[in-house]
Amino acid sequence: MIKIVVDSTGYIPKEVLERHDIKVVPLKIRFGNEEFKERDISVEEFYRRLVSSKELPKTSQPSPQDFIEVYKPLLDEGHEILSIHLSQKISGTINSARIAIDTLKTDRIRIVDSQSTTFSLRFLAEYAISLIERGLPFEKVFEETQNTVKxxxxxxxxxxxxxxxxxxxxxxxxxxxxxxxxxxxxxxxxxxxxxxxxxxxxxxxxxxxxxxxxxxxxxxxxxxxxxxxxxxxxxxxxxxxxxxxxxxxxxxxxxxxxxxxxxxxxxxxxxxxxxxx
Incomplete structure (x- = not known):
């Protein structure tokens, strides 16, 4: 079976994630010495702290290990994985995913660069799911999803x-x-x-x-x-x-x-x- 993995900048609603069993690898955010995984701080709390903070927070990409922890259980269950992420020109997220794939020595993961972020991840994830539900093979799902970026x-x-x-x-x-x-x-x-x-x-x-x-x-x-x-x-x-x-x-x-x-x-x-x- 084909599984979808995205990063947290897609802000895909919880009910959509659960309905389609989409896995999320979170980016991280740091306020001073406090670091949060993106999904561990609410939107309301984040914006409250943003407007009151004298120093702007910093962001960081997931580590390769963060990806391995999501990828490996899916691979162990025999799945193929389509991993959809924010642009590699604005974040090292895709680079971390590639390192994880090399570490796992697998040919059952394909990465789609959304060329942007937010809405694109949901558009592409749900489009890929529609192809999976039609029974298209893994490489075709990857190819069609990649083409949809255009x-x-x-x-x-x-x-x-x-x-x-x-x-x-x-x-x-x-x-x-x-x-x-x-x-x-x-x-x-x-x-x-x-x-x-x-x-x-x-x-x-x-x-x-x-x-x-x-x-x-x-x-x-x-x-x-x-x-x-x-x-x-x-x-x-x-x-x-x-x-x-x-x-x-x-x-x-x-x-x-x-x-x-x-x-x-x-x-x-x-x-x-x-x-x-």
Missing amino acids: RIYNRFVLYQLRYLVEGGRLNKAEGLLGEVLNIKPVLSFTNGEVKVESVARSLNRAKEVLLKFVKEIFDTKGIERLTIIHGINRDVEEFVTKIKETGDLKVEKLLCGAVIGVYGGPEWIGIGILGKS
Whole structure:
């Protein structure tokens, strides 16, 4: 049987994990001398500590041993494993997975680089499960899931840039300019890296750019799934309403936790789309 493994940045709901028996390898977060596995600190507690902390927390990837502890029992039971993770260009998570595979000396594990994070992991995991339920063989499931990465589109806006800058994911000069001029960069994961797609003169204008992006994908690619990813900002429902005006869309919401919150900050909003093409 084929089993799915993801890392904790997918923030896949517990009921989905249990229903499909998806295994999770957690990333880690450190506040000063305190280290937590991501799933051991609640989203509410994390954001409370984030906004009150003078020093930003640090994140770290799972160790190879963390992967071995998940992989080995599945291999011992005779399963094949599809392991789906956040981009290797922003985290060493995939590298740890590869070391674990080499240590286990197995050819029954395949890794899918989502080229982004959060929504992509759930999109890809549930798509892979649909293929498994259709009875496709392991290599075909891997190939089709890998190809589906090309159908994932995204944009996001951070309300404050300091978290992304201090986390080393955005140039300091760009971040400083943005804060001083109240410029809001519209960002994307492109080829696995964070890229500035455009800039807007205010948060409202940045949101308009996101809405136009949804309309463009809706008109040119078609939309199979759409997820609003966000922090603890209070404007999410209003944004969902505006998204639904684009067309006949079911909009999912995903409150992201600790690892993504370290870089995104407490308030941000983004769009993840699985296109029909």
